[in-house]
Amino acid sequence: MKIIGLDVGTVRIGVARVDTTTKIAIPDGYINVNGQEISEIQRKLSFHNSNVLVIGMPRSNDGNQTAQSDFVKSFTERIAATIPGLKIYFQDESLTSVEAENRLKSRKNNYQKGEIDAESAAIILQDFVERLQSALNNQQTLAPVEFTPAGVIEGEQTNLKSQEQDEKMPKKKNSFIKKVVISLFIIFVLGGIGIGGAYHWYQQQLLPVKNLNCLYNSPAEAAVGTEEEKEADCRYQTFEIKTNETINEISARLKTQNLIRSSEIFKFYLKLNQKSSKIKSGIYHLRTNMSMPQIADLLEQGAVSNNVFNLTVLPGETITDIRQKLIKLGYQDTQIDAALAKQYDSPILKGLYSSEGRLENQLQPQNVALEGYLYGETYQFYQGETVEHIFKTMIDQLNNIANLNKLEEKFKKRGLTLREGIILASIIQKEAHTEDMPGVSMVFQNRLRRGWSLGSDVTATYAADLVNPNRNKNDPNNNLVVLETDSLYNTRKHTGLPPGPICSPSISALLAVAEPDENMKSMYYFLTGDDGKMYYSVTDTEHEQKKRDFCQKLCNVGL
Structure with missing residues (x-):
């Protein structure tokens, strides 16, 4: 939720x-x-x-x-x-x-x-x-x-x-009657085969859906294991319980995912063992060789585990930012470098690699090849998870977002490939607040159609950071150094899009590329004023005047 x-x-x-x-x-x-x-x-x-x-x-x-x-x-x-x-x-x-x-x-x-x-x-x-x-x-x-x-x-x-105490007599009575009715129902259904047969049938329903000998005994082991399970049913399924979800809904979904034999018996088991009110929301990892009591115990204990960690990547963050977060989690530079050098297989990466397996654009540095494709979100992983798997999860999430919103199709209507749309979205992410993204997108697309340079300071900053990651940002000459950085990433000096994205774009930035603000179709300039408002202009002269009128502070901020 x-x-x-x-x-x-x-x-x-x-x-x-x-x-x-x-x-x-x-x-x-x-x-x-x-x-x-x-x-x-x-x-x-x-x-x-x-x-x-x-x-x-x-x-x-x-x-x-x-x-x-x-x-x-x-x-x-x-x-x-x-x-x-x-x-x-x-x-x-x-x-x-x-x-x-x-x-x-x-x-x-x-x-x-x-x-x-x-x-x-x-x-x-x-x-x-x-x-x-x-x-x-x-x-x-x-x-x-x-x-x-x-x-x-x-x-x-x-x-x-306190509510239960206020309504003690009716609730206790209703609860008792409900238990009796359920019990009588089970006895009635099973009475034909005798008490012994009924008990045996009930015990059978508690067994795992499938009896399998799996390679790994826990989701954590499976996450860090080097071999894949031979049996597909040995692989853990993600099962999420949402806040305020009912036992009926949870039981039905467990049955749909083939994790339990009977939703009715699962509900009966929970009531019989007083677990119905103890089920906790969260993300669980379950599989078909787990018994009904095992699953019920896990849902009662909760999804939080010392074996699990969260990784939050915010929209606008770069591979450098993600690297620092992984290092704080205990990963080594060598592990991160190896994961960045790996070639991943996903439809969202169309245009990144050539048919020979090299980077399509040889002018893009290998160490930032995945820039823009590690989607900003909060993820949950098991301790010991490989960096490659972490990156693959983030890439797959971006692919899901693209498919859900039909981004490739929408980008094509704007004259952009899937990769070009992601690159432009990453620039917009850095340049504008969410509400201003569609307008800024239209300005950039207008300039691209004219063959003008984008003139984006954020690309110049990214280029300067690539050339000199340890540059002195407090140097009085820093702005001049940044704007004059000789790199294709610097759209102040070069026309067209840079060789690759400059950060992880949000869904808002991606949709802004796909659906720009048509009210700005005559605009070629923009700036954010000291009052936080976005100001658009048709001509350079008008743009410079708005700088003088509305941007005395922000337009002089160090890059």
């Missing part, structure tokens, strides 16, 4: 998102408050297929609500009235902007106000996720915000145990 978080301000609204399976909130840009903000929020929710919204609620140092709190409540009422069916929760926020700015300072020298808002939204959302998990652990639930004629009523934490 996806949840969207908002840090609501009077000028901008920071946005973040989280998947309840990974439980890691990440920034997702910001929305300008210009009269279209609720439409943009609705677009975000629709894009991520979410109907849950978490909104930061400001409070004073002594915990009381402020004038900003009233503004947030009023704004929340507008959202609820415009977008029906939402579950909205408030999450207390205190000094999140300060913490967000400190986080950004630790990661980069230069950042925009909108990035602070997005980071604040991520902090708010992460706090909510931890509060939600704590409630679940204590068998509690969080009630969403209520909207009444008297105003907004914040949801409170409800103790499920």
Whole structure:
């Protein structure tokens, strides 16, 4: 389940998102408050297929609500009235902007106000996720915000145990009757073959679907093993239990994936052993030679394991960033280099390799061949997983995204190959916020059609980092050095697209290439003003004037 978080301000609204399976909130840009903000929020929710919204609620140092709190409540009422069916929760926020700015300072020298808002939204959302998990652990639930004629009523934490005590007599009675009915049903169905036969039949249903001798005894062993299982059924299947999924739904999917013999007996087994309320959400690795009790025990224990680690790659990060994350996880440079040099087989890599197995573009450095193809997402791997498998998983995820959104077909309509579309998306990822990506995409495509250089500073920066990874970014002459870097990656000096992508593009950047903003089809220039807004121009003269009018600070930031 996806949840969207908002840090609501009077000028901008920071946005973040989280998947309840990974439980890691990440920034997702910001929305300008210009009269279209609720439409943009609705677009975000629709894009991520979410109907849950978490909104930061400001409070004073002594915990009381402020004038900003009233503004947030009023704004929340507008959202609820415009977008029906939402579950909205408030999450207390205190000094999140300060913490967000400190986080950004630790990661980069230069950042925009909108990035602070997005980071604040991520902090708010992460706090909510931890509060939600704590409630679940204590068998509690969080009630969403209520909207009444008297105003907004914040949801409170409800103790499920207390509810059961309040309704003790009816619930116990219903529970007892239900157990009796189920038991009588089983006895009735099996009564014809006798008690002994019934018991034997029941025990048979608890056995694994298949009796196999497999090479590996755990998903962790299989992940790091050098040999593949000969029996296809010995390979572990991914089985995800989502938050709020019912036992009926879980049992039915287990049967569909041929992991249990009977969904009804599985439900009966859970009830008989008082496990129905103990099943935990998460991602599990199961196979057909596991018995019903084994599967039930795993689902009760939960998916979290010391043998598992998460790897989060954010949109806009590069192979250099990914390398550093892998090193922190304990991988060696030699392992990473070997994985980067490996040739991978995936439809998404069309145009990367020649028929002889070499890089199609010999001017692209081998060590960044996979740049742009390691899709930014949060992944879960077993300890000891090979770097090759990690990279293959990320490449496959990008391939899934491309297939789902028919990107190759859409790129072709724009006159771009699949690889060219990914390269352009990576540049757009670095150049623009999510909401500005379609407009920036149209400007770049206009320039490509004219045969002009893209003139992108972010490509010049990438080129400079390739030529000199240890360059002094505080050198007063740094900007001149960057812009004059003699590399085909530098689109300030060379026309056309660079030899390869410059970072991992997000789905938003990829879709911006496929579906650019047609309202900008006459524009050939853009810049981000000091106010965070994007300004477009038709001519260079107009562009230079907008620099003087709106970009005194950002346009002079070091590259």
